[in-house]
Amino acid sequence: MAKSQDTIASIDLGTHRCCCVIAEVCSPDSIEVLGIGSHRTNGIRKGVIVNLEALVSSIRQTIQEAETMASRKIEAVLASVPAAQARSFTSRGVVTISSRDRIVSRKDLQRVLDTVRAVQIPAGQEILHVLPQEYTLDGQTGIQDPVGMTGSRLEASVHVVTAPTQAAQHVVSALNTAQVDVVSLVYPELAAAEAVLSPEELDQGVFLIDCGGGTTDLALFERGALWFTGSLPIAGGLITNDISIVLRTPVPDAEQLKRRHARSVPCPDDDVPLEVPSVGGGPPRVIAQGLLTQIVAPRVQEIFEVSRELIERFGLAKRARAGAVLVGGSANLEGILETAEEKLGMPVRQGVPRGVAGLIEDVCAPSFATPVGLALWELRRGRRERKRGRRVASPLTRVGGGFRRRWRRATSWFGETF
Numbered sequence: 001m002a003k004s005q006d007t008i009a010s011i012d013l014g015t016h017r018c019c020c021v022i023a024e025v026c027s028p029d030s031i032e033v034l035g036i037g038s039h040r041t042n043g044i045r046k047g048v049i050v051n052l053e054a055l056v057s058s059i060r061q062t063i064q065e066a067e068t069m070a071s072r073k074i075e076a077v078l079a080s081v082p083a084a085q086a087r088s089f090t091s092r093g094v095v096t097i098s099s100r101d102r103i104v105s106r107k108d109l110q111r112v113l114d115t116v117r118a119v120q121i122p123a124g125q126e127i128l129h130v131l132p133q134e135y136t137l138d139g140q141t142g143i144q145d146p147v148g149m150t151g152s153r154l155e156a157s158v159h160v161v162t163a164p165t166q167a168a169q170h171v172v173s174a175l176n177t178a179q180v181d182v183v184s185l186v187y188p189e190l191a192a193a194e195a196v197l198s199p200e201e202l203d204q205g206v207f208l209i210d211c212g213g214g215t216t217d218l219a220l221f222e223r224g225a226l227w228f229t230g231s232l233p234i235a236g237g238l239i240t241n242d243i244s245i246v247l248r249t250p251v252p253d254a255e256q257l258k259r260r261h262a263r264s265v266p267c268p269d270d271d272v273p274l275e276v277p278s279v280g281g282g283p284p285r286v287i288a289q290g291l292l293t294q295i296v297a298p299r300v301q302e303i304f305e306v307s308r309e310l311i312e313r314f315g316l317a318k319r320a321r322a323g324a325v326l327v328g329g330s331a332n333l334e335g336i337l338e339t340a341e342e343k344l345g346m347p348v349r350q351g352v353p354r355g356v357a358g359l360i361e362d363v364c365a366p367s368f369a370t371p372v373g374l375a376l377w378e379l380r381r382g383r384r385e386r387k388r389g390r391r392v393a394s395p396l397t398r399v400g401g402g403f404r405r406r407w408r409r410a411t412s413w414f415g416e417t418f
């Protein structure tokens, strides 16, 4: 039996699905997935927790499923905060290099990032992450790692991700009630980026677009850092609703039709007949496949038209030289990559987790980007913290004795850096 410190557990609390991953650390940079749990979420609507009790029950079932598959119990998890609730902004911090030789040390990096953490943030928000973008040393801009360089004024440009205190508390309460502690709360697209983006994409500039059930969330990564986050309240759930309303079929049947037959682009076999169950148990009707495409296509187009508007509003279109990577369950929809490419005007690929061993067939799906990414995020925490001058006891998850205590003590878990 492996030591509990060798185990990392994560949970992604999505609008549509709760998804838990239990993984074992194989080496400083690799994990083996031992168990997964995936359950329909009750209690979250468009990224907002609306029923804590229902959510706790979904969490319990999800974790139990993963524990059974992994044959081990978990005591603490890394959890995502709903991306729809997160906010982010770019900020700057400045310090003077006071050592006699004026050589920048890792401690100086920590000091300059700490000054950013002291910035005023809107009431009711908490800092989740302080993510360095680049440094400026005595006016020289664009420095990625100034340690060892000489200068007297060190400036850091950082991206700060915040979440409403209440939303974070609700996530923690739900997990604590389900008998697990929380190791960290993580912005989901940071986690997904760990799992699906290549170092080249991260460097050249790429949009990570997470099209889930309730929201479509966007994050821009460039030169290895996060520069922008945004969230739109349109995603797969609306596609299912459209099918349900237009075809007057129950939502679960609309969901099945979508998964099995829907496409966002026309196809030669658009006249293939499909059977559609009726609301209220009436006799099923037969429609042509093409009608389903006509229902689905406008909504999918809308998702990427609105995404494009958001990208253009912030003048970011030219920043993503590597295009976009689509994750989330809706990335499975047939034709969605073509529609996304056409509407966004950039190459788009599907993102699936890589760099993991174990249940590869199960987790090699775009909807597993965030839960697998959370585990990778924790695995690489030590490396990130050492880079910015923090001492780390273990690169592994602090399983057990975790968050319930820390939450009361202070918000020490907020403000981790990239």
Ligand SMILES: Nc1ncnc2c1ncn2[C@@H]1O[C@H](COP(=O)(O)OP(=O)(O)OP(=O)(O)O)[C@@H](O)[C@H]1O
Pocket: 013, 014, 015, 016, 017, 018, 041, 046, 047, 210, 211, 212, 213, 214, 215, 216, 235, 236, 237, 240, 255, 258, 259, 260, 327, 328, 329, 330, 331, 332, 333, 334, 367
């Ligand atoms: N094969 C498929 N074809 C089309 N849509 C699919 C397929 N599989 C899953 N989906 C859709 O993906 C959505 C769920 O995706 P995901 O699990 O990423 O959402 P979530 O994380 O729970 O939601 P959110 O991130 O919006 O809070 C649902 O709308 C579901 O219908």
Ligand SMILES: [Mg+2]
Pocket: 013, 014, 015, 210, 212, 213, 328, 370
């Ligand atoms: Mg999601």
